[in-house]
Amino acid sequence: MFRWKTLAALAAVVALGLTGCSSNGSSSGSSQTLTLGLLVPATTFSAQDSNWANESPYMQAVYDTLLKADPKGDIKPGLATKWAYNADNTVLTLTLRDGVKFSDGTAFTADVAAQNLTRFRDGNSPNKTNLVDLASAKAVDPTTVQLTLKQSNPALLTYLTQNAGLQESPKAFTSSTIKTDPVGSGPYTLDTGKTVVGTSYVFDKNPKYWDPSSVYYDKIVMNVYADPTSLLNAIKGGQVNASNTPNNNDLDQIKASGFTVWPLELNWNGLILLDRAGTMNPALKDVRVRQAINYAFDTKALLKAVGQGYGTPTTQVFPKSSVGYDSSLDSYYAYNPSKAKSLLAAAGYAKGLTLSMPSSNLLGSTVWTLIGQQLKDVGITVNFTDAGNNFITDMLAPKYPATYMILQQDPDWALINFQISKDATFNPFHYSDPKVDSLIATVHNGSKSESDAAVKALNKYVVEQAWFAPWYRMQSSFVSDAKTKVTVQTGNAYPYLWNIVPTS
Amino acid sequence: MLRFILRRLFSGIVLLFVITTIAYVLLYLGGGDIARRILGTSATQANVQAKAASLGLDRPLIVQYIDWLGNALHGDFGASWFTGQPVADAISSRTAVTLSIVIGATVLSAIVAVVLGVWAAVRRGGVDRSVQVLSVLGFAIPGFLIALALVIIFAINLHWFKPTGYIPFTDSPSGWLSTVTLPIIALAIGSIAGVTQQIRGSVIDALRQDYVRTLRSRGLSSSRVIYKHVLRNAGGPALAVLAVQFVGLLGGAVIVEQIFAIPGLGQVSVTATTQGDIPLVMGLVVVTAIIVVVVNLLIDLLQGWLNPKVRLS
Numbered sequence: 001m002f003r004w005k006t007l008a009a010l011a012a013v014v015a016l017g018l019t020g021c022s023s024n025g026s027s028s029g030s031s032q033t034l035t036l037g038l039l040v041p042a043t044t045f046s047a048q049d050s051n052w053a054n055e056s057p058y059m060q061a062v063y064d065t066l067l068k069a070d071p072k073g074d075i076k077p078g079l080a081t082k083w084a085y086n087a088d089n090t091v092l093t094l095t096l097r098d099g100v101k102f103s104d105g106t107a108f109t110a111d112v113a114a115q116n117l118t119r120f121r122d123g124n125s126p127n128k129t130n131l132v133d134l135a136s137a138k139a140v141d142p143t144t145v146q147l148t149l150k151q152s153n154p155a156l157l158t159y160l161t162q163n164a165g166l167q168e169s170p171k172a173f174t175s176s177t178i179k180t181d182p183v184g185s186g187p188y189t190l191d192t193g194k195t196v197v198g199t200s201y202v203f204d205k206n207p208k209y210w211d212p213s214s215v216y217y218d219k220i221v222m223n224v225y226a227d228p229t230s231l232l233n234a235i236k237g238g239q240v241n242a243s244n245t246p247n248n249n250d251l252d253q254i255k256a257s258g259f260t261v262w263p264l265e266l267n268w269n270g271l272i273l274l275d276r277a278g279t280m281n282p283a284l285k286d287v288r289v290r291q292a293i294n295y296a297f298d299t300k301a302l303l304k305a306v307g308q309g310y311g312t313p314t315t316q317v318f319p320k321s322s323v324g325y326d327s328s329l330d331s332y333y334a335y336n337p338s339k340a341k342s343l344l345a346a347a348g349y350a351k352g353l354t355l356s357m358p359s360s361n362l363l364g365s366t367v368w369t370l371i372g373q374q375l376k377d378v379g380i381t382v383n384f385t386d387a388g389n390n391f392i393t394d395m396l397a398p399k400y401p402a403t404y405m406i407l408q409q410d411p412d413w414a415l416i417n418f419q420i421s422k423d424a425t426f427n428p429f430h431y432s433d434p435k436v437d438s439l440i441a442t443v444h445n446g447s448k449s450e451s452d453a454a455v456k457a458l459n460k461y462v463v464e465q466a467w468f469a470p471w472y473r474m475q476s477s478f479v480s481d482a483k484t485k486v487t488v489q490t491g492n493a494y495p496y497l498w499n500i501v502p503t504s
Numbered sequence: 505m506l507r508f509i510l511r512r513l514f515s516g517i518v519l520l521f522v523i524t525t526i527a528y529v530l531l532y533l534g535g536g537d538i539a540r541r542i543l544g545t546s547a548t549q550a551n552v553q554a555k556a557a558s559l560g561l562d563r564p565l566i567v568q569y570i571d572w573l574g575n576a577l578h579g580d581f582g583a584s585w586f587t588g589q590p591v592a593d594a595i596s597s598r599t600a601v602t603l604s605i606v607i608g609a610t611v612l613s614a615i616v617a618v619v620l621g622v623w624a625a626v627r628r629g630g631v632d633r634s635v636q637v638l639s640v641l642g643f644a645i646p647g648f649l650i651a652l653a654l655v656i657i658f659a660i661n662l663h664w665f666k667p668t669g670y671i672p673f674t675d676s677p678s679g680w681l682s683t684v685t686l687p688i689i690a691l692a693i694g695s696i697a698g699v700t701q702q703i704r705g706s707v708i709d710a711l712r713q714d715y716v717r718t719l720r721s722r723g724l725s726s727s728r729v730i731y732k733h734v735l736r737n738a739g740g741p742a743l744a745v746l747a748v749q750f751v752g753l754l755g756g757a758v759i760v761e762q763i764f765a766i767p768g769l770g771q772v773s774v775t776a777t778t779q780g781d782i783p784l785v786m787g788l789v790v791v792t793a794i795i796v797v798v799v800n801l802l803i804d805l806l807q808g809w810l811n812p813k814v815r816l817s
Contacts, residue, residue: 043542044588051544124555126547179588196597197589198775199767200669223669223765226775229652230668230765236660237667389536389780396549408546418546425548 032218034484034500037231037243041198041224045182045190047116047168048123053408053493054244056162060497061203061220062103063184065165066094066113067157071499073321073411073490075157079108079167079185080145089152096143100210102169102185110139116167117147130159130414154444154451155413187215187497199224214498235259235479242480242500244493248310251477259479262495264488267406268317269307270297270470271371272419275401276431281355284401288347290466293402294333295340296378303472306367310475316463317419317470319409321490324455329463340378352379358400359384360391371404398428409473411491412455416440420462435461505808512804516797520790524576527789528569531782538780542585559585572786581790582783584776591787594772599791601670602761602768605684606753609691614746616696621703621742622730625711635700642697647756651690651763658686668765687760694756695749702745706738713737740807747803751796 042058043051050059068078075083082095100108114137121131133153140146149156159165169183181192188203195201201222205215223240225231232250234240236257245254251261273293278285299313316329344350355375359368372382387394395403407426410418418424421440422432439461442454462468478495480486487499539556540547547555556562560571575582581591624635659667665686671679710716711734719729754769761770769788776784 041587043586046588053544053546124551124558126543126551128551129548179583196767197594198584198587198772199765225668225765226771227762227765230763233655233660233667233763234669234765237663239666239668389534389541392545393537393540393552425546428549 033221034217034219034242035221035223035240036500037225037234037240038222038494039225039231039244039246042201044179046123046178047163047166047182047184048119048173049125049179050163050166051125052127052163056492056494057222057497058201059163059166060186061188061222062182062186062190063166063168064100064186065161066096066167067160067165069158069161069489069496071487071489071496073158075161078161078165079113080160083157089154090149092147092149092156093140094145094147096145097210098143100185101208102171102183103189103206103208104169104171104183106169106171106183108167108185109142110145111142112170113137113145113167114139115170115173117145117164119173120164120166125163127159127163130155130162130164152444153413155411155417158411158414185210187211188220216498216501220497238481240481241484242478242486245477245479248308248475248477251310251479254479259481260486262478262480262486262488263310263475264478264490265312265319265409265473266476266491266493267408268314268319268470268473269302269311269406270299270404270468270472271402272405272407272426272468273402273466274395274398274427274429274431276433276465276467277429279429280398281353281401283347283349283353283355286347287465288343289349289353290469291333292340292343292347292378293375293380294466294469295336295343296380297333297374297469297471298335299471300335302370302374305370306364307472307474310477311472312475313472315470316459317407317409317468318412318415318455318459319473319491322409322412322415322455322459323452324412324457324459326456326459329459332463333466333469337378344379349379352381354381354383355402356383356385356400357403358387358391358394359404360387360389362389362391363404363406367404396425396428406474409491413443416443416455416458420458420467433465508804509801512797512801516794516801519797520793523793524573524786524789525569528572528782528786529565531777531780531785532565532568534780536780538585538782541779572783576786576790581787584784585781586776586779586784591783594784595769595787595791598767598769598772601766602754602757602770603795605687605691605760605766605768606750606757608684608688609695609753610746610750612688612692613695613699613749616692617699617703617742618735620696621700622707622735624700624704625707626726626730632704635704639697639700642693645693647690647694648759648763650693651686651760654686654690655763670764670766670768683764683766687764687766690763691753691756691760695746695753698749699742699745703738703742706741707734710734710737743803743807747799750799754792754795 036057038054038057040054042055045058045062047063064079066078066080067083068076070076079097079100080094081097084093085091096110096113102108117131117134117137121128121134133149133151135148135150137145137147167185172178172183175181180197182190187206187209189206191202191204203220205218209215225234228246228250231243231245232253235243235254255261271293273284273290275281275284283289294315303309303311303313312330314330315332316326318324368384372384375382394400407419409415419426420436421427422430422437436458439454439458443451443458446454476493478486478488483503485501485503486495489496489499539552539559539561543552543555560568583590584594620635624632655667659665666683670683673680716729716734719733757768758770758773761768762774769791772784773788776788
C-alpha cells in the first residue's frame with residue numbers, strides 16, 4: 001500500500017519537474033555564454049516606458065540606441081552615424097545608418113526613429129523628462145531625422161545614448177506583449193521560452209546584427225539575485241561570470257573566489273538641506289547654520305562606519321567626471337565641531353536648535369543614530385519620523401526641512417536639473433538664488449568654455465552656500481571572473497554590455 | 505461523501521474570499537508610494553502622479569478591490585506592476601517549481617519519519633532517545649541555517665550540487681536533481697522532526713492495543729504487524745501532521761527559494777510583497793489558498809480511505 005503511494009508521489013514530483021519551464025544557473029564555463037548577475041529585474045521591455053541604470057543591460061541586449069557613449073561618456077555613433085546642431089542648438093539633425101533591420105524584419109528608418117522619440121517623450125519612463133525639451137521629431141528623408149527643441153538642452157546627446165534613444169520596431173508598438181517580448185535591432189534577441197520573467201533572462205545572439213564585431217557571446221544569461229547571500233553563493237560557485245553587488249560587505253570573499261573588483265563612484269551620501277529659504281525651519285535660512293551642519297559631520301568616520309571604508313570623503317555633489325569638479329572641495333568643510341558650535345552661536349542658536357528629518361530602513365538602520373549623535377554634539381537635536389516606504393514621497397512633498405539621502409552623480413546638466421535648479425526634483429522647496437540662476441543660464445546657453453567655467457563656479461558656490469552636507473562618494477562595485485574583462489561606465493550603475501568581454 | 509466534498513469546497517471558497525479581502529486591505533495599508541518605487545528616485549513628482557493614476561491607485565480602496573475581484577472572477581488577475589508580465593503567466597511557471605520542491609520535501613520527510621518513528625517506537629531505549637534528540641535538533645535549527653550549511657559544504661566546497669538556480673527536468677534530469685536536492689533536504693529537516701515524533705507516539709500507542717497482542721498471538725511476524733496493521737492505524741494522525749507540515753513547507757519555501765535563487769512562488773512572493781506589487785501578490789494569495797484548501801481536502805479523503813470510521817463520522 002505504502003509502496004505505490006510513495007511511487008505515485010515520486011511520479012508527481014517528476015511530472016511537476018517536467019512541467020517546470022524555467023531556466024537558471026546555466027553554465028558559465030563556456031566561452032560562448034556570458035552569465036551576468038543583476039540586482040533588479042527588467043521593469044519592462046517596452047522602449048517607451050523603459051528604465052536605465054541597473055536595467056540598461058536588458059535594454060542594450062535587444063535594442064540599439066541612436067547614439068552610444070564610450071566608457072568616459074563621450075558620444076559615439078550608434079544607429080545615427082552623424083549629428084549636427086543649428087546655430088542656437090535648438091535643431092538637431094541626425095544621419096541614420098542605412099540597411100538596419102529589426103528582428104521582425106521591419107526596416108529601421110528616419111520615420112521609425114521619429115516615432116520612437118516622441119513615444120518616449122509621451123510614455124511612462126522614469127526618465128521621460130529627458131526629452132521634455134523635444135517639440136517635434138520628423139523624418140527629412142529615409143536616413144535623416146530632425147529634432148526640434150523648445151529650448152537647447154546640453155545633455156540631449158547623452159540622453160540619446162540611453163533609454164531616450166532606444167529604437168523599437170514599429171510593429172511592436174501595438175503588441176499586447178510589448179512589456180515582455182521586445183522587438184529591437186540589437187545584438188541579441190530575448191528567448192521568451194527560456195526566460196523566467198523577474199528571475200532569469202536568456203538572450204540569443206542576433207545572427208543578422210549590423211555590427212557583429214561588437215558581439216562577443218553566442219548567448220547571454222542575466223540572472224536576478226534579490227538576496228545578497230544567493231548572489232555571493234552564485235559567485236563562489238562559479239555560476240556567474242560578472243555581476244554588480246548590492247553592497248561592499250562581501251567584497252573580500254568575492255576577491256578570495258578569484259573575482260576582480262571594478263570600482264566606480266556613482267552616488268554621494270549625506271544630507272540635503274532642503275529648506276534653504278527657512279520657510280519650514282527658519283534656522284536653515286542662515287548660511288552659517290547650514291555650514292555648521294557641514295562642519296558637524298566627521299565624514300571620514302562616517303565613510304568607515306556607514307560605507308565600510310569604500311568610497312571617498314567629499315563635501316561637493318558634482319562627481320570627479322564633471323568639468324566643475326574641484327578636488328579642494330572634497331574637504332572644504334573638514335570635521336570641526338567647535339567651529340560648528342561657534343557658527344551656530346553667531347547665527348543666534350547658541351542654545352541649540354531642533355531639526356525634523358525623515359528616516360527609513362530603505363537607506364539602512366544604523367545611519368540615523370549616527371546623524372542624531374553627530375548633530376547632537378554641536379547642539380542640534382534631530383527629531384526623526386519614520387517615513388517607511390513613503391520616504392522619498394514625503395521628502396519631495398516636501399514635509400521636512402532636511403534629510404539624509406543617497407543621490408546619483410549625473411552628468412552636469414542632468415545633475416543641475418535633478419538636484420540644483422529651481423524646478424529640480426530634489427529641490428522640492430523650489431529654492432532659487434539669483435547667482436545660481438545666472439550660472440545655470442550660462443551653463444545652458446553659453447559657449448563650451450563659458451559653460452564649463454559656469455559649472456565650476458556653480459559647484460563652488462553651492463558648496464560655499466552649503467545647500468547640501470555631503471559626506472562621501474560611495475564606491476559601487478562590479479565584479480568579474482578570470483574569464484571576463486570589464487570596463488565600467490562613467491555615470492552608470494552597470495557597465496555597458498559591449499564593454500563586458502572575454503579575456504581571451 | 506459527495507456532500508462532504510461540496511461542503512468543504514464551499515467553505516474553501518468562503519475562506520478564499522476572506523483571505524483575499526484581508527490581504528488586499530493589508531497591502532493597501534502597507535503599500536506606501538508604489539508609483540515612486542516603480543519609477544525610482546529619478547522620476548519627477550508629476551511622472552509619479554501620472555503613473556499612480558494609470559495604475560488606478562488614485563481611486564478609493566473599496567473601488568480598487570471590487571475592480572480586482574470582478575476581474576479575478578473572470579480569470580483576469582492583471583499584470584505585474586513591476587515586470588509587466590501577466591500574473592497568470594508569472595504564477596503558472598513558478599507553481600510547478602515550488603510544488604516539486606515542497607512535494608519532494610514532503611515525500612522525503614514522510615519516508616524518513618516513518619523509518620525513524622517506527623524504529624524509535626519499536627526499539628525504544630537508546631535508539632529512541634537518539635531519535636528524540638535528533639528531532640529536537642531538527643526543530644531547533646532554523647531552516648535557513650541548514651540551507652546555508654548545505655550550500656557551503658555540498659555545493660561550494662564539494663561541488664556536488666549547484667549553489668543557486670533551477671534547471672528544468674526537461675533540460676537535464678541530472679541538472680534538475682543537482683538544483684533541487686539541497687533545497688528539498690533543507691526544507692524537509694524541520695518537517696521530518698515533527699512527523700517522526702507524531703509517528704513514534706502513534707506507533708507506541710498502537711503497540712499497546714489489544715489487537716496487536718491478538719495478531720502477535722496468531723504468529724504474524726513483527727514487521728507484518730507493524731507495517732500492515734499498526735502503521736495503518738497510526739497513519740491517520742501522522743497524515744494530519746503531514747498536511748500541516750505541507751502548508752508550513754510552502755511558507756518555508758519562501759526562505760529556501762531566496763537562498764537558492766530558485767524561481768518559485770516563494771521567491772516571487774518576497775519580491776512582490778516587498779515591492780507592493782498588488783496584482784502579483786493577490787494572485788499568489790489566491791493560488792496559495794487554493795493549494796492549502798485542496799491539500800486539506802485530499803488529506804481528509806485519504807484519512808477516510810485509511811480509516812473507515814472517519815467516513816462514517
